[in-house]
Each structure stands twice: as C-alpha cells, then as structure tokens.
Amino acid sequence: MAKAGRQIREKLKLIDTVIEVIDARVPVASRNPDIAQYTAFKRHIILLNKADLADPVQSERWKAYFEQEEGVDAVLLFNAFDLKDKKKLVETIWKHNPKEKNQLKCLLCGIPNVGKSTVINALIGKKKTQIGNKPGVTKGQQWLTTPDGLMLLDTPGILWPKFEDETIGIHLAWIGSIKDTIFEKENIAGDLMKFLVARYPELVEAQYNITTNGRTVPEVFDAMAISRGLLLRGGDLDYYRACEMLLGDFKNGRIGRITIDECPEA
Numbered sequence: 001m002a003k004a005g006r007q008i009r010e011k012l013k014l015i016d017t018v019i020e021v022i023d024a025r026v027p028v029a030s031r032n033p034d035i036a037q038y039t040a041f042k043r044h045i046i047l048l049n050k051a052d053l054a055d056p057v058q059s060e061r062w063k064a065y066f067e068q069e070e071g072v073d074a075v076l077l078f079n080a081f082d083l084k085d086k087k088k089l090v091e092t093i094w095k096h097n098p099k100e101k102n103q104l105k106c107l108l109c110g111i112p113n114v115g116k117s118t119v120i121n122a123l124i125g126k127k128k129t130q131i132g133n134k135p136g137v138t139k140g141q142q143w144l145t146t147p148d149g150l151m152l153l154d155t156p157g158i159l160w161p162k163f164e165d166e167t168i169g170i171h172l173a174w175i176g177s178i179k180d181t182i183f184e185k186e187n188i189a190g191d192l193m194k195f196l197v198a199r200y201p202e203l204v205e206a207q208y209n210i211t212t213n214g215r216t217v218p219e220v221f222d223a224m225a226i227s228r229g230l231l232l233r234g235g236d237l238d239y240y241r242a243c244e245m246l247l248g249d250f251k252n253g254r255i256g257r258i259t260i261d262e263c264p265e266a
Contacts, residue, residue, distance in 0.1 A: 112157030189243035
C-alpha cells in the first residue's frame with residue numbers, strides 16, 4: 001500500500017480531477033484520511049458509491065454534510081449500474097473543466113472494495129477491470145479511456161496504516177474492505193446483529209422470517225438458524241454458518257438498505 005501511494009503521488013501532476021470513492025453505507029469508516037494529500041489543489045468529487053444499498057434518508061444527509069467540506073467540488077450518490085447516475089457523473093466531471101481541455105484525466109481512489117473498478121467499468125461501458133466483492137482485486141495502476149473523452153487512472157485500494165478506533169476496522173470487515181479473518185467471525189457477526197436489531201429490526205425480521213422483539217442477540221441468532229435450517233449433525237444449531245450467512249447477506253445488500261455511520265448533522 002505504501003508503494004501504491006507513492007505511485008499515485010508520482011502521477012498527480014497529470015491529474016485534473018480526483019474522484020474519491022467511498023461506501024455510502026459507511027461514509028466515515030470507508031474514507032481514508034490519507035487521501036486528502038491527493039485531493040489538495042485538484043478538483044475533488046466525492047462519490048457515495050453503492051447508494052442503492054444504503055439508507056436513502058441517511059445518504060441525503062451525508063451528501064449535504066460532505067458538500068459543506070472545504071475543497072469538495074461535488075458530491076454524488078452513485079449506483080454503478082444506474083445509467084442516469086453514470087450520465088450525471090460524466091456531466092459533473094466535465095463541468096469542472098475551467099481550462100476547457102478536450103480530454104480530462106481522473107484519478108479514482110479509495111479503500112479496498114468500495115467499488116472503484118465497478119465505477120470505471122460503468123464509465124467505460126464494458127468490462128475492462130477485474131471486479132469482485134472482496135479486498136485486493138485491483139493489483140496495480142492502469143489508465144483506461146472512456147467514450148466520453150475521459151482518461152481514468154484505476155488504483156489499488158489503499159488503507160491507512162493503523163485504525164485509531166477498532167470500530168472502524170469492524171465496520172470495514174462488515175462491508176468486506178478488510179478480510180473478516182482478521183477478527184473472530186462470530187464476534188463481528190454478533191456485533192453486526194446487535195447493530196441491526198437496534199437500528200433496523202424490521203429488515204432482519206423480513207429477511208429471516210423471525211421476530212426480534214424482546215429477544216437477546218444470541219436468541220435472534222437461534223431463531224435465524226432455526227428459520228434457515230442451519231443445523232449440525234445431532235440437531236445442534238450451526239452458529240458458524242449463521243454468522244457467515246449474516247455477514248454475506250449484509251455485504252451483498254440482501255438484508256435491505258442500511259447505513260451504519262449516522263450523519264452528525266442528523
């Protein structure tokens with residue numbers, strides 16, 4: 001990651017616009033504070049990606065919050081599979097072209113698994129970069145050209161060296177930006193279930209056909225495992241599979257539209 005950061009700095013003089021991609025579900029946890037060094041003196045667009053997986057009310061609040069940040073030229077809620085969102089992003093990039101260049105060079109940066117490569121594929125109109133819902137898919141930098149006259153520099157996801165708050169790491173494990181093997185899977189799944197039952201109980205109940213009212217987190221896991229038939233030989237409940245199911249369902253948006261980081265302006 002240090003090498004990737006050094007390579008980005010070497011190419012900054014070529015860049016017109018920096019597109020900072022963050023996950024709309026965790027706008028705080030998925031934002032690398034070190035990226036500020038790349039956005040200084042550059043046109044800066046924040047892309048709240050995977051907005052289709054996030055709580056729409058919270059997303060609008062986060063959009064307004066980031067629009068007040070000094071040095072930010074535009075903030076967009078983005079779904080890489082929505083053609084209207086793609087068109088709006090292209091228009092926004094070209095709008096910030098004071099020197100009236102015929103071609104603009106854009107740097108896409110962010111932490112692992114926030115969807116940078118999916119965004120690039122959407123802008124290009126066909127698959128040019130490898131994508132996957134796991135960290136570390138993009139291995140090196142590459143320049144790619146779009147039909148709209150943009151040159152995009154795709155970069156590997158870069159994390160900062162140390163999380164001051166362990167909660168940041170847990171939230172990133174929930175969305176798949178760091179390997180969940182770094183933590184005990186049962187622990188991070190338990191933390192996720194505790195959050196979901198407190199903030200989005202109706203989504204948990206609908207997804208697993210259970211009730212959460214009056215139940216502790218272990219009791220909710222019991223109900224989930226029974227509902228989904230997650231049993232070991234002998235009839236004991238398979239908690240490991242229940243944890244894997246919960247983490248996978250959340251990461252892939254199957255539980256519903258959820259935002260973990262609550263906007264401080266809310």
